[in-house]
Amino acid sequence: MKKWPLAIIIAGVGGLALAFSLAQALPSLRTTSSAIEVDINDPALIKKGEYIARTADCVACHSVLGGEAYAGGLPMLTPLGAIYSTNITPDKETGIGNYTFDDFNNATKHGVRKDNSALYPAMPYPSYQIMPDEDVAAMYAFFMSGVKPVHQPNRASEMPPVLNWRWPLAYWQAIFAPKREFVAETDDAVLARGQYLIEGPGHCGSCHTERGIGFQEIALSNADSEEFLSGAVIDGWRAKSLRGEHDGLAIWSTDELVDFFKTGRTDITAAFGAMAEVVEHSTQYMTDDDLYAMSAYLKTLSPKPGEPVTVAAKQDVTTQKLMDGVYDSRGSILYAEYCQVCHRADGKGVPRIFPALEGNSAVYSRDADSVLQITLSGGRMPETPHDRMAFTMPEFINLSDADVAEVVNYIRNSWTNQGSTVDVDDVVQMRHFLSKKPKTGTDFAPDLSISATEGANRE
Structure with missing residues (x-):
């Protein structure tokens, strides 16, 4: 075994100690102090803060299905392992009940905790940074007085030792999250x-x-x-x-x-x-x-460079075959058995009930991750008062890897869809990913729909 010279060991330890010491100072350079005095009992300010918290979608990340609002615990996967959202209720022991407004503002906008530690970038403080202090003050009033305190300890991350050290995040912030302000692109x-x-x-x-x-x-x-x-x-x-x-x-x-x-x-x-x-x-x-x-x-944003605004025309020969009972591939048989009753022979689904598959870029996009994952894990629609019911897609995890690949390829290339080919290895990898995904209740599927209008609007 190679022995390292003592001088190299001492230099390495010294360098690590210096890096650690500097990392303790960096968060302080990001923090600010505000002259704003927040009346956390002002009903109008609390109501304003509640709306701003809705625009910031705080509850979605800081809550789990069946759990208390804002009490944390939602797993977020990173390449290094899962981290969990924190309790942001006003509980004084496990939440943010002891945060001053400056503490809250610095965590929200600058990614620095009350103890001067850097927050993981799963917290979108690089985006929140452009929010005015007055809006964050309103949110502070809401969280201090409009949210029920919940005693729920925060969960530790599942990242491996060394990689779960928090102090290197101070360097990440210095490089990738510099201070910035909002600059409007237009006078409109x-x-x-x-x-x-x-x-x-x-x-x-x-x-x-x-x-x-x-x-x-x-x-x-x-x-x-x-x-x-x-x-x-x-x-x-x-x-x-x-x-x-x-x-x-x-x-x-x-x-x-x-x-x-x-x-x-x-x-x-x-x-x-x-x-x-x-x-x-x-x-x-x-x-x-x-x-x-x-x-x-x-709608003002230009196309991504190099990406087409239109796609090549393709004749739909799928619909008639399915209506005639002509099943000329394993994929078509699987589609008829498991998918057609909801998504229909023409792939257009049912208005406001079952999303279209034909012309849906989430189905035929370059990355097939979404269609693979929703096939294996299912999903549900959001519940709102605008529609009478929310519908759920079942999981088809019991299908074999080969059958999942067959039906996904069939959907990605039927009607007018033109997608790349998925192979069995892609299905295996997705199953493995899902098996490692932390569970906190019910896992939801993604938006397969925001581009589904493409198929209908081409008609």
């Missing part, structure tokens, strides 16, 4: 409001923007790059592009987007998984003006 007040909601409290980029080598969002605004909101794979789902290409929002109207944000559905589409949670806990509560502002802003 409506579009500026939409941009702010998308870029800031809505933190849409957390799911819909690709991550870089340090797991950082590669762009935090449209001004940074046209890669902003251009789609990403997160937690095993494909979060679609929200830009102007065909796989994005090219043929969506502003009114359709407003309807989707408000209800989680249109006549053609339905939200699942993380997007269902966003609708259920956040966007359904937003004002019509704010929903319109977000939708109008998204």
Whole structure:
């Protein structure tokens, strides 16, 4: 065994100690002090804070199905292992009951805990950073006085030793989360409001923007790059592009987007998984003006560079074969047996009940993760007062790997769909991913729908 010279060992230990010491100081450079005095008992301020917390979708990440609101415990998968959201109720022992406004503001906007430790970037403070202190003050009043305190200890992360050290996050923040302010792209007040909601409290980029080598969002605004909101794979789902290409929002109207944000559905589409949670806990509560502002802003985004605004025409020969009972592949047999009763022979589903598969970019997109995961794990629609019932898709985990690949390939390439081929190894990998996914109640499926209008609008 090679022996390291004593001088190298001492230098290594000294370097590590220096890096650790500097990391203790870096968070203090991010924190701020505010002159705002917050009356946490002001009913108007509490109500304002409740609305802002809805726009920031705090409850979705800091709650679990069947658990207490804001008490934490939701698992979030990272390449290094699962971390869990924290208790942000005003409980003084396990929550944030002892936080001052400055403590709360620094955690929300700058990613620094009360103990001066850096927060994991699963908390979207790079987005929240552009929120004005006055809005965060209103949220503070809401969390201190409008949320029930819940005594629920926080769960430790499942990252392995050494990799679970928190102090290196201070360097991550210095490199990937510099201080920034909101800069409107336009003088149009409506579009500026939409941009702010998308870029800031809505933190849409957390799911819909690709991550870089340090797991950082590669762009935090449209001004940074046209890669902003251009789609990403997160937690095993494909979060679609929200830009102007065909796989994005090219043929969506502003009114359709407003309807989707408000209800989680249109006549053609339905939200699942993380997007269902966003609708259920956040966007359904937003004002019509704010929903319109977000939708109008998204429609101004140019296509992702190199991505087509349209796709090549393809004749639908699938529908007639299914209607005639012509099953010329294993995939067609499986589709007829397990899928057709809901999604229909023409793949267009049922308005506001079953989403379309034909023309749905979540089905035929370059990444098949979403369709594989929803096939294996199922999902449900968001519950809102705008529709009488929320429907659930069953899981088909008992199908063999070969059969899952067959039916997924059939769906991805039938009607007018044109997707790449999925193989058995892809199914095996998804099963393995799902087997490692922490469970806290019921796992939800993703949005297979936001682009499903593409098929209907081409007719």
